[in-house]
Each structure stands twice: as C-alpha cells, then as structure tokens.
Amino acid sequence: MKRRTLLAALLAAGATGPLGLGAIRAETGPLRIGITPVFLDNQTGFIDRWRDYLESRLDRTIVFKQRSTYRQIMDLLLGEELDFAWICGYPYLRFQYALKLVAVPLYHGEPLYQSYLIVRADDHQTGSIADLKGRIFAYSDPDSNSGFLVPQYQISALGEDRETFFRKSFFTWAHEKVVAAVATGLADGGAVDGYVWDTLAVRNPELAGRTRIVSKSRKFGFPPIVASRTARDEETRALQQVLFGMAGDPEGQLLLGELNLDGFSQQDIALFNGIGDLIDALSMS
Amino acid sequence: MLDNLSLRHKIPLRIALLALLVAVAVSGSILLRAHEVFEEDLKLSSANMGRILSRSLTSAMLHDDVWKAYEVINTPFGLSSTQGALQAKVVIVLDRNRQVYVSTEPDQYPILTDLVAANDELAALSRELDDELLLEQQLIAGSAFSNLYVVTPIVSDGVLIGTLIMGYSEEIFTQRFTTFAGRAALTTLLIIVLLVPVAAYWGRRFAEPLVDLASCMSQVGSEAPESVECDLLEVRGNDELAQLNRQFRLMLAELRDKADLERQMIAAERLAAIGRFTAGIAHEINNPLGGMLNATNTLRRHGNLDPLTAKTVNLLERGLLQIRDTVSALLVEAKTESHPLTQQDVDDTRTLVTPVAAGQSIQIEWRNELTGEIEVASTLVRQVLLNLLLNAIQATGEKGHVACTVRSAGDALCIEVGNSGEQMSDETIAHLFEPFVTGHDSGRGLGLWVTYQIVTELNGTIEVSSGSADTLFSVHLPLPLQEAA
Numbered sequence: 001m002k003r004r005t006l007l008a009a010l011l012a013a014g015a016t017g018p019l020g021l022g023a024i025r026a027e028t029g030p031l032r033i034g035i036t037p038v039f040l041d042n043q044t045g046f047i048d049r050w051r052d053y054l055e056s057r058l059d060r061t062i063v064f065k066q067r068s069t070y071r072q073i074m075d076l077l078l079g080e081e082l083d084f085a086w087i088c089g090y091p092y093l094r095f096q097y098a099l100k101l102v103a104v105p106l107y108h109g110e111p112l113y114q115s116y117l118i119v120r121a122d123d124h125q126t127g128s129i130a131d132l133k134g135r136i137f138a139y140s141d142p143d144s145n146s147g148f149l150v151p152q153y154q155i156s157a158l159g160e161d162r163e164t165f166f167r168k169s170f171f172t173w174a175h176e177k178v179v180a181a182v183a184t185g186l187a188d189g190g191a192v193d194g195y196v197w198d199t200l201a202v203r204n205p206e207l208a209g210r211t212r213i214v215s216k217s218r219k220f221g222f223p224p225i226v227a228s229r230t231a232r233d234e235e236t237r238a239l240q241q242v243l244f245g246m247a248g249d250p251e252g253q254l255l256l257g258e259l260n261l262d263g264f265s266q267q268d269i270a271l272f273n274g275i276g277d278l279i280d281a282l283s284m285s
Numbered sequence: 286m287l288d289n290l291s292l293r294h295k296i297p298l299r300i301a302l303l304a305l306l307v308a309v310a311v312s313g314s315i316l317l318r319a320h321e322v323f324e325e326d327l328k329l330s331s332a333n334m335g336r337i338l339s340r341s342l343t344s345a346m347l348h349d350d351v352w353k354a355y356e357v358i359n360t361p362f363g364l365s366s367t368q369g370a371l372q373a374k375v376v377i378v379l380d381r382n383r384q385v386y387v388s389t390e391p392d393q394y395p396i397l398t399d400l401v402a403a404n405d406e407l408a409a410l411s412r413e414l415d416d417e418l419l420l421e422q423q424l425i426a427g428s429a430f431s432n433l434y435v436v437t438p439i440v441s442d443g444v445l446i447g448t449l450i451m452g453y454s455e456e457i458f459t460q461r462f463t464t465f466a467g468r469a470a471l472t473t474l475l476i477i478v479l480l481v482p483v484a485a486y487w488g489r490r491f492a493e494p495l496v497d498l499a500s501c502m503s504q505v506g507s508e509a510p511e512s513v514e515c516d517l518l519e520v521r522g523n524d525e526l527a528q529l530n531r532q533f534r535l536m537l538a539e540l541r542d543k544a545d546l547e548r549q550m551i552a553a554e555r556l557a558a559i560g561r562f563t564a565g566i567a568h569e570i571n572n573p574l575g576g577m578l579n580a581t582n583t584l585r586r587h588g589n590l591d592p593l594t595a596k597t598v599n600l601l602e603r604g605l606l607q608i609r610d611t612v613s614a615l616l617v618e619a620k621t622e623s624h625p626l627t628q629q630d631v632d633d634t635r636t637l638v639t640p641v642a643a644g645q646s647i648q649i650e651w652r653n654e655l656t657g658e659i660e661v662a663s664t665l666v667r668q669v670l671l672n673l674l675l676n677a678i679q680a681t682g683e684k685g686h687v688a689c690t691v692r693s694a695g696d697a698l699c700i701e702v703g704n705s706g707e708q709m710s711d712e713t714i715a716h717l718f719e720p721f722v723t724g725h726d727s728g729r730g731l732g733l734w735v736t737y738q739i740v741t742e743l744n745g746t747i748e749v750s751s752g753s754a755d756t757l758f759s760v761h762l763p764l765p766l767q768e769a770a
Binding site: 136 | 352391392395
C-alpha cells in the first residue's frame with residue numbers, strides 16, 4: 001500500500017515540473033477548488049451556495065471539483081489542475097513540498113479533530129480495536145488520517161501485523177459510508193473522522209445512531225485547505241481573507257453552521273505534527 | 286326436483302350455469318397462462334438483472350472493492366419498492382473460494398462466510414453448483430428451495446472471479462399472482478352479472494313458445510277441439526320451434542275441421558233418416574188418403590146428401606185435403622218437369638217477396654248475376670229461393686235488410702241469402718233443417734225442411750252461418766253439365 005502511494009506521488013511530481021502549467025493560467029480564469037469527503041461533500045445544494053458565496057466575495061468564478069477518492073484530488077492538485085483543495089492533513093504532510101497551507105477550519109473552537117473507532121450499536125462487547133482482531137473492518141480512504149492512518153497506527157501499537165490483523169478490510173472512500181458499512185453490518189468496525197460522525201449524528205441521527213463510538217483518538221490537525229503551485233499569492237490571500245471573514249458575516253455564519261464548523265483560521269504546518277508522528281511511527285515499523 | 290321445473294326457469298338457469306362454466310374455464314386458462322408468463326417474466330428479468338449486476342461487479346471484485354460491490358448489489362433495492370415488482374429478496378456475491386464476498390444481508394451472510402455453513406438451503410444450493418462449471422447462468426428452483434435462485438458467473442477475461450446469487454422469494458410471485466387472480470375473479474363475476482339477465486331474456490324467449498304449446502296441448506283431448514282456447518303466437522323462422530308451432534296449429538285446425546265434418550255428417554244422416562221416415566209415413570198415409578178422398582168425392586157426386594151429411598163430408602174432405610197438403614209438403618218431389626233457370630225466373634221471385642218485405646219496411650239488396658239459361662230445374666230453384674227469402678224476411682223483423690245474391694260459379698249455382706236478424710244459437714242451427722222446427726209463431730216449419738230436401742235432391746249443399754251482424758244461408762247447386770260429365 002505504502003509503496004504504491006509513494007510511486008504515485010513521484011509520478012505526479014515529475015509530471016508537474018518546476019514551472020508548472022499554472023504559470024500560464026489566465027488571471028481572470030475560474031478558481032479551481034477541489035473538495036474531498038473530509039466533510040459531508042454529498043450536499044450538492046450546500047456546495048452550490050458556498051460556491052456562490054465565495055464567488056461574490058472574491059469576484060471570481062469558482063469551480064468546485066469533486067472526485068471519488070482523495071487520491072484523485074491529490075493527483076489533480078499536484079498536476080496543477082486545481083488551485084486549492086480541502087484535503088486531509090495526511091496527504092498534505094506527504095506532499096507539503098508542493099502545497100501551501102491556506103486555512104484550517106475551527107471545530108469546537110480549535111483547529112483539531114479526532115478519529116473515532118465505531119462498531120454497530122448492538123455490539124456491546126468491543127472495547128477497543130484489539131477486540132476487532134480477525135473481524136471485518138471498514139476504512140474510509142487510504143489517504144485519510146482519521147479513516148486509515150490512525151487505526152493502522154493503533155494496530156501497530158498493539159504489536160500486531162497490520163496486513164493480517166483484520167480478517168478482511170475494505171475502503172468505502174468516504175467517512176459517511178464507513179458509518180453506513182458498520183451500521184448495516186457489512187463491517188464489524190470502522191474508522192471514521194470524528195467531525196464527520198458528529199455532524200452526521202446531527203444531520204442523519206438514524207444512521208449514526210446505528211453505530212457506537214468505541215474510542216476516540218487523540219486530537220490531530222483538522223483537514224486543511226491548501227493551495228497548489230498554480231495559486232498566486234494574491235489569490236491565496238484573497239481566499240484566506242474571505243474564509244477567515246466567514247465567521248464575522250451572517251451569510252458566512254449560516255454556511256459555517258451547515259458545515260458544523262466555527263470558522264477558518266491561519267495555522268502553521270506544526271499543527272500537523274501529530275500526523276507526522278504517526279507517519280514516522282508506521283514507516284519505522 | 287329439477288326435472289319438474291318449468292323450462293321458463295330451467296333454460297335461464299342452464300344458460301347461467303353454462304356462462305359460469307365458460308367464464309371459469311376462460312379465466313382459468315388465462316390464469317394458467319398468466320402463471321406461466323409470471324414465471325417467464327421472473328426468470329427473464331432476474332436473469333437480465335443478474336447479467337447487469339455481474340458485469341458491474343467484475344471491476345469491483347477485480348479491485349477488491351467490497352464497498353463498491355455492496356453498492357452495486359444494493360442498486361436494484363433502491364430502484365423501486367412498488368408492490369409486485371420483481372425484486373430479489375437477497376443478493377449474495379461469492380468469491381472464488383465460495384465464501385461470501387458481500388451480500389445485501391450482511392447480518393445473515395457476513396463477509397467470508399462459507400456458503401455451505403450459511404444455512405441448509407444455501408448448502409443445498411452449493412451442492413447444485415458443484416455439478417456445473419459455473420460459467421453459465423443458472424436458474425435453480427425446486428422443492429428443496431424456498432426461493433428461486435439465479436446464479437450468474439462473474440467473469441473477467443474468461444476467468445471466473447466470483448459468483449452472483451440472487452434469491453427471489455416465491456412470495457412476490459404468489460402475491461402478484463394472487464392480485465391477478467383476484468382481478469380475474471372480479472371480471473368473471475362481472476361477466477356473470479351482465480350475462481344472467483341476458484340469459485334470462487333468451488331463456489324466456491325460447492321457453493315461452495314451448496310453455497304455451499304445452500298448455501295448449503294439455504287441453505287437446507280433454508276438451509273438444511273447437512273449445513280449445515289458446516292464443517299461440519306465431520313463431521317466426523323455420524327452426525324446430527317454429528315448425529312445432531306451425532304443425533301444432535295445423536293439427537288443431539284439422540282436428541276442428543274433422544269435428545265439424547263429423548257434426549255435419551251426423552246432421553245430414555239424421556235429416557236423411559227423418560226424410561226416409563217421413564217419406565215412408567207419407568206413402569202409408571197417401572194410399573188410404575187417396576181412397577178416402579175418392580170415397581168423399583163419390584159420396585158428393587152420387588148421393589143426395591142431407592145437409593148434415595153434406596156438411597160432414599165437406600168437413601172430412603177439407604181435413605183430408607189438409608192432410609194431403611201436409612204430406613205432399615213433406616214429400617219433396619224433385620222429378621217435376623221444368624224449364625231451365627233464367628234471370629227472369631229469379632227476378633220473378635223478387636217480385637213475389639217485395640210486397641211482403643215492404644210490409645215490414647225491409648230493404649232487399651238484390652244481386653242477380655245470371656245470364657242466359659242455367660241447366661237446373663227452375664221450379665225447384667225458385668222454390669228454394671222463395672223459401673229462403675221468406676224465411677229471411679221473417680227472421681229480420683222490422684226495418685232490417687235482406688241481401689240476396691244469385692250467381693253462376695262455373696260448375697255450380699250459388700245462392701246466398703243473408704239477413705240482419707238475430708244471431709241463431711248453435712242449438713237452433715243444429716236442428717234448423719228438421720221438419721216442424723219453427724222460430725216463429727206462423728208457418729208449419731216446413732220451409733227449410735223442404736229447401737233442404739230440394740237441395741239434397743239436386744246433390745247440392747246448404748250451409749248456415751250466423752253471426753252477430755247477420756245470418757247467411759249459402760246454397761251450392763252443382764250444374765247438371767257437371768253431373769253428366
């Protein structure tokens with residue numbers, strides 16, 4: 001798994017080149033923003049409203065691009081077909097050389113979130129991931145911190161073989177679908193973005209209610225919004241200004257309310273040290 | 286009990302029964318066909334669904350994407366939840382090792398469960414699958430299975446990478462079929478409701494003539510033909526019913542004719558017997574009568590009779606003459622020589638009766654159509670005509686009218702005398718031509734007797750018909766030319 005990821009990253013970097021296609025991008029062209037399932041990205045209505053908001057504040061055409069996996073968005077981002085993207089902290093750290101940190105959402109007042117280990121609501125036995133040994137497990141995405149890296153680390157920490165710990169595991173390519181897979185019984189357990197689960201508990205309590213949180217991980221840097229090499233500094237600053245200002249503007253507050261977030265903040269890459277620790281730990285094991 | 290039921294009810298009942306049988310048979314055959322169609326439908330659509338799903342599953346399984354496979358097999362479930370739609374109850378995808386790769390019922394068939402271990406039914410299914418190479422789609426059903434299973438291979442580049450099993454509950458099928466059967470039953474009921482009045486109408490139409498016929502027939506034999514009362518409506522067409530109707534009416538008419546004929550014969554024979562009887566008596570009387578008249582004649586011629594004797598002889602002679610008149614009136618002499626009948630002879634008769642008629646203010650409608658001479662004894666015809674006319678005038682009463690027609694109808698002479706007098710009873714008509722029968726105070730009652738005798742002598746016929754409006758005497762006298770021939 002890991003080898004393939006690195007290979008893809010090298011290929012992406014090679015194709016981009018030092019100058020990049022973004023350099024010749026027209027100044028007035030649309031701003032291309034990639035979004036991933038780090039939030040409930042299937043709310044098309046909300047996404048349209050958010051795009052309209054950004055367009056009116058930036059006075060630029062915005063194009064939101066969605067793909068079925070993190071990897072595809074990362075490929076677009078590194079291939080300079082996207083100017084900005086809302087991605088997970090894990091791929092950000094891995095490709096930080098090509099990306100700039102733009103903004104980090106504030107959840108419950110801080111730019112942090114957790115990974116939840118969930119099981120079916122009627123499973124009262126499972127007390128930790130150790131109890132799920134030899135069971136079926138649902139990850140969200142191989143490029144997700146909360147939905148993959150964290151449980152992988154937890155298995156490692158148990159001294160178990162990550163490849164054989166579960167009888168079988170699979171990816172659902174979205175946190176919400178991890179909840180669904182666990183809720184229907186397809187998987188005995190799953191790892192999910194705690195912010196997504198919390199939000200789902202409000203938006204779709206029926207689904208979330210069919211799962212139970214076994215444990216919450218320690219806090220990590222919240223999935224950030226990053227800029228690719230094609231994004232000009234003034235564009236980055238303008239976007240930051242709009243995102244940071246959302247909390248102080250009624251319309252922005254409304255949108256933040258729908259996102260279940262408090263606002264956006266400027267952060268340093270050091271915020272993601274926790275994720276970096278996990279990467280290091282796993283690469284050593 | 287049913288045997289005694291009238292056709293009026295029996296026929297509609299039978300038609301209704303037939304309609305019911307036909308409706309049931311038709312509905313039954315349609316249901317049977319529907320059953321087959323449903324079955325084919327189920328097989329076809331499930332087979333198609335299997336093929337579609339297996340194709341989508343190929344890439345998911347090649348990439349070991351359990352979630353995508355799960356979404357694929359759940360697609361049909363999201364499509365429609367309409368009642369009766371063909372929807373799989375359970376979909377199971379097996380991997381190469383015949384373990385559950387993914388299923389729509391993870392609780393029942395968790396990932397990596399052995400098919401054999403899942404439950405008895407799937408274990409049996411697994412055994413069925415052993416026999417085949419599994420590269421073909423199969424339909425597995427039977428008494429061992431509660432569901433119909435469609436087993437579709439998931440193939441990539443000719444290599445079997447998995448197996449798709451779709452289980453269709455028989456309940457869907459049964460439910461659909463029951464719905465259909467219910468509708469068919471309703472339609473059948475509707476047809477019967479519509480058909481029963483029609484059946485009743487047709488049955489009645491068919492039964493009514495038969496019922497009438499039966500009631501008429503029951504009268505025949507027990508009652509005299511002429512008093513059989515039935516108004517048989519004529520049945521149109523030429524079917525058996527119409528034939529029966531026609532034949533029956535013909536038979537009834539013939540029976541009536543026969544009865545008439547018998548009555549006429551009896552009357553004629555009685556009259557003939559009376560004739561012979563009177564003739565015999567008349568001869569027996571005539572012989573001594575002639576002697577007695579000779580004796581009285583001799584007495585008057587030769588004897589100087591004292592006044593008392595002369596008076597007595599006169600009295601005797603008058604009495605004897607009266608007897609002779611009466612007797613000779615009884616003895617109709619047809620052998621009288623006379624000239625052929627002419628128009629004038631007939632008109633003379635009119636002249637004779639006109640004063641009598643005028644006395645009673647009776648109008649005589651006279652139609653004399655004779656031309657030339659008719660070879661029939663004019664004296665006798667005149668007597669007949671005179672008798673009938675006087676009779677008619679007498680029967681008419683004041684201010685009535687009498688009609689007389691005399692014509693030659695080729696081979697016969699027809700005399701018709703009608704009057705507007707009172708209708709005669711059947712009883713009167715039966716004895717009308719007998720001697721000394723009289724409908725009035727004057728006369729001896731020999732007029733019609735004599736007429737009858739003359740007509741009989743001349744080989745003719747005389748008929749009487751009497752209605753409320755008029756009474757008609759018709760005489761037919763065959764012409765001698767015919768007789769000679």
